[in-house]
Structures are given as structure tokens and as C-alpha cells.
Amino acid sequence: MRLFPLFANLSQRRVLVIGGGAVAERKIKSLLVSDADITVGAPALTETLAELARQHRIQHLPGTFEENWLDGVWLVIAATDDRALNRQIAELAEQRRLLINVVDDPELSSFQVPSIVDRSPLTIAISSAGHAPVLARRVRERIESLFDHSIGALGALAARYRPAIRKARPDLRQRREFYDWMLDGPVADALKRQQPIEAEKWLEDGLASQTTAPQGKVLLVGAGPGDPGLLTLKALRALNEADVILYDRLVAPDILELARRDAVQIAVGKRPGENHDATQARIHALMLAHANQGHRVVRLKGGDAFIFGRGGEELQFLRAHGIAYEVVPGITAALACSAYAGVPLTHRDYAQSVTLVTAHCREGAMLEDWSALAREKQTLAFYMPVSQLEWLAEQLMTHGRSGETPFVIVENGTRPEQRVLQGRLKSLAQSAQANHIASPSLLLVGEVAGLAPDLEWFGASIKAGSLVPAD
Template sequence: MRLFPIFADLEARLVLVVGGGAVAERKIKSLLASGARVRVGALEAGDAVQELARQGKIELLRGSFEPDWLEGAWLVVAATDDRELNRHIAALAGEQKRFINVVDDPELSSFQVPSIVDRSPLTIAISSAGSAPVLARRVRERIESLFDHTLGSLAALAAGYRQAIRQARPDLRRRREFYDWLLDGPVADALRKRQPSQARQLLEDELRNPQAAIAGKVILVGAGPGDPGLLTLKALRALNEADVILYDRLVDGEILELARRDATQIPIGKIPGEDHNATQARIHSLMLEHARQGRLVVRLKGGDAFVFGRGGEELQFLREHDVPYEVVPGITAALACAAYAGIPLTHRDHAQSVRLITAHCRQDTFLEDWPSLARDKQTLAFYMGVSQLDWLSEQLMSHGRSGDTPFAMVENGTRSNQRVLQGSLKNLAELARRHEMKAPSLLLIGEVAALAPALEWFGASIRQD
């Protein structure tokens, strides 16, 4: 470890910044956020720096660098584009035993300004000792995705009750258990739901009347259509916190690789031809079983749980059995597959609406809907329609949709093996058979599908007239 990590209390302490440009401006704002008194010395100062001086937030010295600018400073930041001047300032700072950071010049610096993950009062600092700032930034971005922004509120709440916690839990082991409960239990949940008063009440109730066991809960998480990069930050955090993951058959293995390593992973996806009601009953049973054992259960669904995913049924079941739950939306297949095929679902010239339809239902369900489905100037997105292509195309054309209407069929959308079949509605079923299109595939019908050849950017494309 070449650098010794340290967090400095700069409240009301003087810091000198030499330079008045954009780089200096960023450093000044960070220092002000930490409560420092900031003195800025520069020949020229940008508008933002001058405005801070007018507001009385900084002391601004105009002119060439003078050694007496260092007087009283605890830290020094040199942010000029003149390396000889920076070297001179660094030498003077060293003689006066003042730590100095010369921006983008680790050789002249006695301290480095790290990349920051700010969850005040919790602060995470990342440093590459000035040798690879881009790497430090990448690490910061990764860490940012792991911690909810309410973690700072949780830390502040815990700090306010620190003495009460020590009195209520004098035993170190029990105190550690309490903090685990605080981080993983209903207090953190309440803060994530922006309910600070409830969070405070839950903490106080637990201090007065400790619960015998931590209650479990279920997080309903949409995994998106396949590409792990489309996971939301909240979905990634849930996967990293889960004790048990109940995942659908179509959830990509690369997504499961992002989960907490010691989590129990249970496949529960429905398989074509089996009794789906019996499978759903098993899903309900597993959620209830593990939640009642105090575990954090992630119910991981492909796409979005509320778009043809039975998410509503699962929440109803959890509510009936008094199991706490959260919902983390996912990117549904229609949005993602269309985007990865270069197809806008709506367009001023071609489609003023979009309809999401499941083809996996009784055929008489559509009897009253066919005339409206056959209208032009709209986009139809059919889920689970691979086995229904003859019927779908025949019904649309018989109710007035032109056989020349463009379609795009997206197989394995957003994944490395994505294929997009493009053609005319009248040839849909025959072309899909010829090219052996398989599930999971999303079918898009409408004028916007004709834009795919010009706008495509991902995966393989098969165009047929």
C-alpha cells in the first residue's frame, strides 16, 4: 500500500486552490461541500468561480502566485496548466509541511483526491495513487450500483441512536445482530420507500421490544429480456442481497452470475406443455416458505413481472399471507427487443400507439378485438406467439390488415445470439418455419417494422420480401 488512506475533517479549515478554470472549479465545489474555507488564487477566473466569490463563498485573490497565499492553509491544490508553476508551488508547500495535490500530476503531489461514492455520512473513496484515474472512476461506477442512495440516510439515522443502541444492546454480539437487522430489515425498507418517520418508529420499537426473529420478505424483480447490462441498479442490488433466488426458465445465466455467491438459486420456470397452475402454486409455496424462515427472497422474472408475468397474482398471494414485498420493474421484451432491432415502437409518421398482446391464450379471447387489432397506424407486439403465427396472420388479414404490412420477429432479443426476421405479414408463418425461428421470440407487426433494415445495429438480420 503506497498511499495511506485518510479522511480529513476540513470543516472551517483553510484550503488554497491555485487556478481559476474548469478543473479548479470542480475542486472548489468539492471542498466547499466538505465545509472547508476556500481561498482561490488565479490570474484569471472563470464565471462560476467569480460568482462564488461574489456570493462570499470563497476568497478570491487575483494575480500571479505569491508565496504568502499559502499562509494558514491546511491543504493546497494546484490546478494550473503551467507545470513549472505547479512545481514551484509544490516545492514551497513541501518546505512548509503542507499537503498538496497537483491535478493530474502524481509526481508532484503529496496527496491524491480520490473518486468518491457519496452516501453521506458514509463516504467511499477509491484511489489508484494517481496512476490510473479512469480505472478508479470505473470502480466507483461499479460501487455506485451496489449501494442504494438511502444508505446515507440509514447511516445518519443509526448515528443519531448510537448511544441508545449501546444501552439497549450492551453485549457486542447482540449489538452486531441489531446493526445487521438495521441494514437488512424493515428500517432500510422504509427509507427506500421514502418513509423516514416510519423508519424511525420501527427502530425505536425494536429498541424497546426486540423481535424474536427477523421477518423475511420477497422482492419481485424484473430481469429484462436477457442482456445483463439492462438490469436496473435496484435489480442488481437485490441480487447481491438475496438469500434465495427463485428464477424463471428464460432468465439468462449471465444475470444469475451477478447474484450473491452463497444465495440459494432455485429454477421454477414454466415449461411448455406442463400444468402452469400447478407450477404457479409451487412458486407461491416456495416464496411463503422461505420468507417465513426470515430470508430475503428474490423472485426473478424475465422481462417485467407486470407484463404477462403473473406478478399481480404473486403480490396478491403475498398480501393475503402478510408477507412484506417490494417490486423492482424490469425492461419488458417489447421495449428492449424493438430497440435492439432498431425499431421504434411509435413514430410520428407510422404509429401513434402500441399494443402489447399475449398470443398464449384461448383463440376465442380475440374475437371482439380483431377489428381494432387490424387497424393501421399502430404497432402490435405479440408475446409468446411462435406457435400461433398461421392463425395470427390469417386473422389480421381477414379483418382488414394488408398482407404487405411489415413484420419483424426478434428471436433471443438483446442476447448474443439475437436474430431478426423481417418480411411481409402474408409470408410471416412460412418464413418463420423456413428460418426455424424459435422461442423466445417477440413478433412486431406494423409500419415501423420497415425501419429495421435502415436502423438495425445489433445481432443478425434476415430480410425477406
């Protein structure tokens, strides 16, 4: 390790940046958060730096470099495009024993500006010794995805209560256990929900208690439609923190691969022909049992849990049994599948509204307002439609939708095996049957579906006839 990592307190200390271009601007933006006294020496400044100077957030020394600029300086950054001048500045800084960074020149630098993950008061710095800044940036991006922004507030709360924690837990082992509880339990969870008063109450109650048992919790997580790249950062964090994962049948294996390795994974998906109410009752029982054991349970659903995913029913069950929960939204199939099929859900010329519909309701419940669904200039997105295609097309046409209305069926949307079937509403069922369309699929009906042949970009396309947007 050639470079010794340290964190410098630059508050109200003079930092000199030589150069007024785009590179200097980037460095100054990162320095501003340190409350340093920033002086910029350059013949001219970018518009952003000039505005900062007008606001007195930086001081401008106009003209070319002079040695006396180094007087009273703690830190120097040389960001000119003149390497000979940069070398001269570096030599003068060395003589004065000033730390200097010469941008994009590690050999002339006595320190490097790291890539930073800022969760103040927690700060994570990554350096490649100036030789591979792209690598450092990639590592920073990966670390950014691991830590929720609330961890900064958690660190500040821990710092504020540190004397009280030492007094209440004088034994080192007990103190470590308390901090583990604080970082992994209800205090951290409350801060993630932006409820700092509740977090502080949990902390004070924990200090007053002799024991701090782990609190069980269920996270209702939307896994998106299948492409792991569409998983949200919060969903990824949840998978990495889970003790138990209850996952649906349509959750892609690639997404489960991203989960914590020692988490218990339990398949709870509903299958055709099964008693779905019995399966749902089992899911409820598993959530309750594992949460009561103090486990962090991720209930992982394809798409979004609140779009035809029984997420509301599961939260009602958890609420009734006093189990803490959190909801992490996912990208629902209508948004993702339409995007991957090149079908804009809305368009100024063809669709001013979108309706999400499922053909699967509680027993005895059926869609009723077919006249509204059959109106033109709107997009219909039918979830789980494969077994109902003939009936759906018949109902729409009976209530006034033209048989020439374009449709698109997206099978296995966003996944490598995605197929897109394009055609007209009058031939929907026959086209789907002829091409062996299977679940999981999403049906899009409306004038915008006629744009698919021109805008498609992903996966295999099956055209059941030449399509243009319906008039």
C-alpha cells in the same frame, strides 16, 4: 501502502485552489460539498466558476500566484498548466507544512484527491496514489452499484439512535446482532421504500423487544430480456443479497452468474404442455415457505414482472399472507428487442402509439378489439406469439390491416444468438416457419418495422423481402 488514508473536516477552513480552468472547476465542485471556505487564485475563471464567485460560494483572487496567497490556508490544490509554477507552489507549501495536491503530478503532491462514493454520512474513498486515476474511477463505479442510496439515511438513523442502542443492548454481542438486524431487515427495507417514519418505528419496536428475529421478504425482480448489461443496479443488488432465488425458464444463465454464490437457486419456470396453474401454485408455496423462514427471496422473472409476468397475481398472494415485498422493475422485451433490432416503437412519421399484446390469456379469454389493433400509424408488440402467428396475421388483415404492413420477429432478443426476421404481414406465418423461428420471440407489426433494414445493428438479420415503411 505509501499513502495514509484519512478523512479531513474542511468545514469553514480555507482551501486554496490555484488555477481557474476546467481541471480546477472539477476539483472545486467536489470541494463544495465539504463546506470548505474555497479561495481560487487565477487570472481568469471558467463561466461556471465565475458564477460561483458571483454567488459568493467561492472567493476569487485575480492575477498570477503570489506567496501570500498561502497565508491562513489549510489545504492547497495546484491546477495550473504550468509545471514550473506548480513545482514552485509545491515547494512553498512544503516549507509551510501545508498538504498540497498538484493535479496529475503525484511526485509533487503530499496528498491525493480520491474517487468518492458519497452515501453521507458513509463515505467511501478510492485512491491509486495518483498513478492510475482511470482504475480508481472504475473501482468507484463498481462500488456505486453495490450500495443503495438509502444506506446514507440508514447510517444517519443509526448515529441518532446510537445512545439508545447502547443502553438497550449493553452486551457487545447483542449490540452487534441488533445492528445486523437493523442493516439487513425491515428498518433498511423501509428506508429503501422512502418510508422513514415506518423505519423509525421498526427500530424503536426492535429496541423494545428482547429478540430481533430476521424478517422474511420477497423481492419481485425483473431480469430484463437476456443481456446481463441491461440488468438494473437495484436488480443486481437484490441478486447479491438474496438467500433464495426462484427463477423463470427464460432468465439467462449469465444473469444467474451474477447472483450471490451461496444463494439457493430454484428453477420454477413454466414449460409448454405443463399445467401452468399448478406451476404457479408451486411458486406461491415456495415464496411463502422461504419468507416464513426469514429468508430474503428474489422472485426473478424475465423482462418485467408486471408486463405479462403474473407479477400482480404474486403480489396479491403475498399481501394476502402478510409477507413483505418489494418490486424491482426490469426492461420489458418490447423495449429491449425493438431497440436491439433497430425498430423505434414510435416515430413522428409512422407511429404515434404502442400497444403491448399477449396471445396467451386465461382459459376462455380472447382478444376482442381487433378493429382497434388493425388501425394504421401504431406499433403492435406481441409477446409469446410463435404458436399464434397465422391466426394473428389473419385477424389483423381481416379487420383492415394491409398485408403489406411490415413486421419484424426478434428471436432470443438481446442475446448473442439473436435473430431478426423481417417481412410483410401477408407472409408472416410462412416466413417464420421457413426460417424455423422459435421461442422466445417478440413480434412487432407496424410501419416502423420497415425501418429495421436501415437501422439494425445487433445480431443476425433474415430478410424475407425488401422492406420500406408502409404508406
